[in-house]
Amino acid sequence: MLGILRSMSVTAKVMLTRKPVTIQYPEVHREIPNRDRAFPILIWDEEKDEPFCTGCHACERACPVECMTVVMKDNPKHAAGESKRRKIIDEFWIDYGRCMRCNICVEVCNFEAIGMNNTWAGHELSRYDRSQLVFDLDQLLSQSKAGKVDPGLRA
Amino acid sequence: MTLPEGQDPEATSDAGATPEAAVPAPAAAAAPAKPARPAKEVEPKDAPRVAPPAGSINDVLAKAAAITLTAAYMVPEMKGECVAIEVARDDIPAVMTAARDDSRLDLNYLRCLSGVDWQDEGLEVVYHLWSISKKHSLQVKTRVTYEDPNVPSIAAIYPAADWHERETRDMFGINFEGHPNLVPLLLPEDMTDHFPLRKDNPLQEIEEWQGDNLRDGAGEGDE
Amino acid sequence: MVLERDPALDVVDMPINMGPQHPSTHGVFRMVLVVNGEKIVDLVPHIGYMHRGGEKLMEAMDFRQGIGYCDRTEYLAQFSAELAYCLAVERLMDLQVPERAEYIRVILTEMNRLSSHFMFAGAFGVDAGVFATSFTYAFPQREFLQEVFEEVSGDRLMYAYFRVGGLAWEVPDNFVQRVHEVLVHSAQGLKDIDDLLTKNEIFMARCQNIGSFSAQRAIAYGLSGPMLRASGVPWDLRKDEPYSIYDRFNFEVPVGNYGDVYDRYLVRIEEMRQSISIIEQALEQLPPDGPIVPEKMPRRLRTPPGEVYAKVEAPRGEWGVYLVSKGGDKPYRLKMRSPSFCNLSALREMTIGHYLADAVMILGSMDIVLCDVDR
Numbered sequence: 001m002l003g004i005l006r007s008m009s010v011t012a013k014v015m016l017t018r019k020p021v022t023i024q025y026p027e028v029h030r031e032i033p034n035r036d037r038a039f040p041i042l043i044w045d046e047e048k049d050e051p052f053c054t055g056c057h058a059c060e061r062a063c064p065v066e067c068m069t070v071v072m073k074d075n076p077k078h079a080a081g082e083s084k085r086r087k088i089i090d091e092f093w094i095d096y097g098r099c100m101r102c103n104i105c106v107e108v109c110n111f112e113a114i115g116m117n118n119t120w121a122g123h124e125l126s127r128y129d130r131s132q133l134v135f136d137l138d139q140l141l142s143q144s145k146a147g148k149v150d151p152g153l154r155a
Numbered sequence: 156m157t158l159p160e161g162q163d164p165e166a167t168s169d170a171g172a173t174p175e176a177a178v179p180a181p182a183a184a185a186a187p188a189k190p191a192r193p194a195k196e197v198e199p200k201d202a203p204r205v206a207p208p209a210g211s212i213n214d215v216l217a218k219a220a221a222i223t224l225t226a227a228y229m230v231p232e233m234k235g236e237c238v239a240i241e242v243a244r245d246d247i248p249a250v251m252t253a254a255r256d257d258s259r260l261d262l263n264y265l266r267c268l269s270g271v272d273w274q275d276e277g278l279e280v281v282y283h284l285w286s287i288s289k290k291h292s293l294q295v296k297t298r299v300t301y302e303d304p305n306v307p308s309i310a311a312i313y314p315a316a317d318w319h320e321r322e323t324r325d326m327f328g329i330n331f332e333g334h335p336n337l338v339p340l341l342l343p344e345d346m347t348d349h350f351p352l353r354k355d356n357p358l359q360e361i362e363e364w365q366g367d368n369l370r371d372g373a374g375e376g377d378e
Numbered sequence: 379m380v381l382e383r384d385p386a387l388d389v390v391d392m393p394i395n396m397g398p399q400h401p402s403t404h405g406v407f408r409m410v411l412v413v414n415g416e417k418i419v420d421l422v423p424h425i426g427y428m429h430r431g432g433e434k435l436m437e438a439m440d441f442r443q444g445i446g447y448c449d450r451t452e453y454l455a456q457f458s459a460e461l462a463y464c465l466a467v468e469r470l471m472d473l474q475v476p477e478r479a480e481y482i483r484v485i486l487t488e489m490n491r492l493s494s495h496f497m498f499a500g501a502f503g504v505d506a507g508v509f510a511t512s513f514t515y516a517f518p519q520r521e522f523l524q525e526v527f528e529e530v531s532g533d534r535l536m537y538a539y540f541r542v543g544g545l546a547w548e549v550p551d552n553f554v555q556r557v558h559e560v561l562v563h564s565a566q567g568l569k570d571i572d573d574l575l576t577k578n579e580i581f582m583a584r585c586q587n588i589g590s591f592s593a594q595r596a597i598a599y600g601l602s603g604p605m606l607r608a609s610g611v612p613w614d615l616r617k618d619e620p621y622s623i624y625d626r627f628n629f630e631v632p633v634g635n636y637g638d639v640y641d642r643y644l645v646r647i648e649e650m651r652q653s654i655s656i657i658e659q660a661l662e663q664l665p666p667d668g669p670i671v672p673e674k675m676p677r678r679l680r681t682p683p684g685e686v687y688a689k690v691e692a693p694r695g696e697w698g699v700y701l702v703s704k705g706g707d708k709p710y711r712l713k714m715r716s717p718s719f720c721n722l723s724a725l726r727e728m729t730i731g732h733y734l735a736d737a738v739m740i741l742g743s744m745d746i747v748l749c750d751v752d753r
Contacts, residue, residue: 003577010573011511021518035550037532064443102446102538103546116532231469231686233621263597267687269700269713281700283687283715287597287613294687315600318723326433341426341752352434352711 029120034150038122039096040105040114042089042137043153044144050077051141052113053089059105059114067098068105089113092140096125097133115153117143204228207238212260212293219260220253222246230294239294244306247297251312254284254293261286262293265309268319270327272354273298278327280306282316299329308334326352389415394734398427402505402738405748409725409737416733421726428752433712440707441467441542441679449536451714452750454497457483457490458692459714459750460540465621466688466701467542470681478668479544480623485557485660486530486539487690488653492564493523494693495650498745499571502643505742506584508575515574519567522560529556542679544671554661561654568650576647585640589728589740592637599724602717603695604645605744609637615691622690627659639743646745680707694718694745714753718746 023030040059045052055072073090077083105114116122121143127133143149205228207213213227225241242250254262262284271279282295299306308331310317320331321340328350331337339346350356397408406427412420432451436444445460452459461483468475475483496516503512524534530549531539539546550556575581591601596609606613614631616624632648634641681703689698695717702711721744729737 001579003579003582007574007578010515010570014515014570033529033532033550035529035532062443064439064446100446100450101533101536102443103532104442104446107546118532231684233465233469233619233686233688265600266602266689266696267698267700267713267715269711269715271702271711283698283700287611290618313600314598314727315720315723318719322719339426341429343426351431356434 032118032120032123034118034153036118036122037101037103037116038119039099039101039117039125040094040140041117041122041143041149042092042140043113043115043149044141048077048083048085050075050083050085051089051137052111053092054085054087054111054113055089055092056087056110058108058110062104062108064102064104065098065100067095069093089137092137093134094140095134097130115149118150118153119143119148121148211238212291213238213240215257215259216240216250216253216293219257220246220249222249232292237292237294239296241296241298244297244299247295247307247309248312250295251282251309254295255312260293261289262291263287265313265315265319266292268316268323270323270329270352272327272352274354277301278304278329280323280329282309304329305332306330307332308337310334326350328353391419396737398424403741403748404501404746405751407741407746407748407751409741411729411734411737413734416735418729418732418734418737421729421737423722423725425722425748425751428749430753432753433714436712437709441681441709444709444712445540445542446536446538449538450749451753452692452697452716452747453535454494454747455490455693455697456535456537457487457540458690458697460537461487461622462688462690462692462697462699463701464540464542465690466686466699467679467681469686469688470684470701470703471542471676471679473543473672473675475544475622476669476672477623478665479670481660481664482545482549482553482670483540484622484624484627485657485664486527488657488660489523489526489557489560491653491693492650493520493527494745495646495653496520496523496564496567496571498646498693499575499643502742502745503575503581505738506575506581508581512571512574515567515570519564522563526553526556526560529553541671543675544669548670554664557657557661561657564650565654568647568654572647576644582640584739585643585743586638587636588639588732588736589743590636590638591724591728595727596637596724599727600720601695601724602720603691603693604642604649605695605721607632608634608641608645610634615689615696619689621688626663627656629656639739642743678707681705689715692717694747694750695721716750716753718744718748718750719753722746722751 043052055070057070060068060070069092070089071091072087075083075085075088078086101116103116106116125133207227207229213224217224222242225243227238227240229236230239254260264285264287265282266285267283269281271281273279277298277300279296279298284293284295286292297306306329308316308320310320310331311333318340320334321337323329324331324337325339325342338344391412391414394411394413395408396411397403398406403409408424408427410422410424411418432447436447439447444463448459448463449456496519500513500516504510527537528534530553531537591609593609593611596606596611601609610633612631612633615621617631629652632645632652634645683703683705685700685702687698687700689696696715697717698715700713700715701709704710725741725744728740732740
């Protein structure tokens with residue numbers, strides 16, 4: 001009997017003291033740490049007005065689930081003398097439905113061209129069809145182009 | 156934002172073909188890559204084998220079970236090394252009974268039982284034994300061929316081996332003779348002739364199948 | 379006069395199917411129980427619903443890529459699974475992990491044990507009929523711990539933070555302070571759970587003398603971790619075969635007397651206290667700075683040919699990784715010896731003769747993770 005009273009004292013105490021911690025999610029977003037790993041996005045080089053990515057296939061080869069497809073091309077801006085990058089990314093697809101968010105692509109990248117999205121935009125990605133989770137180059141760059149990347153993003 | 160549906164499948168498959176031709180996929184087997192760099196063949200193919208010091212548990216075990224060991228050598232453990240022995244498959248029950256019952260060995264804990272597919276050299280069953288009182292461990296190995304993959308079951312000696320043996324049968328097709336209930340455990344019950352962990356099951360095909368199917372069907376689902 | 383009994387009222391054996399979708403099987407697990415009245419006369423477990431061929435997949439992955447798969451196998455003790463895999467590769471490569479990385483690994487692994495045992499306390503309370511009350515006390519604590527893991531690794535569940543040779547990146551600057559904060563919460567939460575359940579007469583009546591296993595049988599069936607220690611075998615890999623730097627900490631190995639469900643619960647609660655003590659010691663000894671990967675770290679991870687069986691004391695027992703390498707950057711064969719798998723294999727022996735309702739308790743006391751059973 002004593003044990004049951006003891007148990008009930010715990011519930012009574014908590015009932016009186018604990019404040020609700022619920023966050024009203026769709027309206028209010030929880031603050032996420034700046035190392036948060038959502039899905040990989042590509043980074044836009046504002047200075048040269050082109051992506052950092054040169055399409056070197058390093059991430060594609062290191063990806064454990066083979067969710068990336070990379071196509072490289074000659075950089076027209078290099079020919080015009082505007083950029084030091086000889087090659088530039090032509091096409092890039094990441095299948096977010098397969099990606100396991102392991103951060104390996106970020107680790108192997110030599111150009112700091114890819115980073116794990118650490119904003120809420122990287123989490124709210126629900127789609128009606130899984131083929132819509134295959135993101136192309138424009139989609140992967142859009143967030144960085146718009147300057148909406150968290151400054152803590154580690155590329 | 157969705158992909159432009161008219162051009163996407165074509166463009167994706169084009170893009171998919173280019174890097175695959177240029178760069179070997181990471182999951183590709185090591186075999187085709189090998190002739191490319193013959194200079195690096197200095198790497199030893201097998202781990203060097205060091206015989207255990209005299210009077211180690213392999214000697215005790217050989218005497219207690221009254222059998223001769225095929226081989227005995229040291230293998231690395233977390234800290235230090237432990238003895239590994241290879242025995243003929245018919246000696247397995249005698250070895251296990253002796254290992255469990257002999258007071259000098261007292262290897263009463265079967266911590267792991269696994270199969271290894273050595274391709275040309277047949278299939279191997281590895282038993283990891285541990286003595287809770289004496290704090291020493293022993294690995295017992297035995298080899299069988301693909302044509303005759305029968306190993307005596309030790310489920311009666313170590314009850315822990317029951318599920319391990321069933322799992323190993325599922326994955327490698329090793330038939331543990333005398334097992335009370337050798338039906339598939341992890342695999343479907345009717346899957347008795349396909350052994351996924353054998354090396355003749357390549358992974359690459361499955362990967363390609365997933366990728367192509369996903370891309371070909373892109374955008375069809377929501378129309 | 380002899381009373382005649384209506385033969386239609388005779389009790390016959392009846393098979394009952396439980397699962398695979400059942401709230402108290404802790405995942406996709408099915409068991410067919412044969413009951414006579416309320417007593418269980420036979421039990422056939424069916425597993426494999428979540429078999430994903432992880433061992434085969436990892437044969438095609440190099441040693442860095444495989445780490446992500448360890449998380450997905452043991453999703454309540456991810457750091458333990460990652461640690462075992464890293465230790466196996468490090469042993470084969472003969473890599474020396476820097477001190478600071480070792481300490482951070484120990485701190486995170488022990489915190490992971492806390493969060494896993496909080497999960498157990500919550501789920502086990504539900505099995506015992508406390509309904510969701512125990513969950514509401516255990517889960518906030520797990521959440522506090524997970525927040526630290528998220529701040530450190532960037533992910534809430536699939537950390538992929540350990541690397542062969544050390545860690546993926548440095549912990550945040552306020553790591554030590556955050557761990558101290560969370561430990562205060564954990565100690566409080568542990569006290570709450572303790573008050574709520576341990577001496578509760580209803581809970582005790584529900585748990586005691588159920589699923590008893592003697593030490594000898596527990597060893598023969600290959601039980602490990604809290605399951606084995608509850609049967610009175612003081613066997614803890616952190617003490618008996620110290621890996622990493624566990625030989626530097628003082629802690630006790632709690633042992634039960636009867637090997638029943640209640641003892642398993644008590645052992646886990648006591649283990650949590652010991653874990654808190656280990657974390658506090660590790661935080662004290664943690665070098666303030668230093669490398670987290672070896673200085674002579676090879677660019678490409680290649681092991682010499684050989685084999686090693688690495689094991690760690692995961693919250694559920696011995697998590698083993700049997701790694702066979704033929705040289706090169708991928709495992710030739712990788713076997714994961716999961717504690718849940720081995721513990722679950724004794725379920726049939728444990729439940730026969732008990733009441734149907736107790737089968738749920740016995741299964742709950744095993745604290746299985748079905749992903750880890752099926753791999």
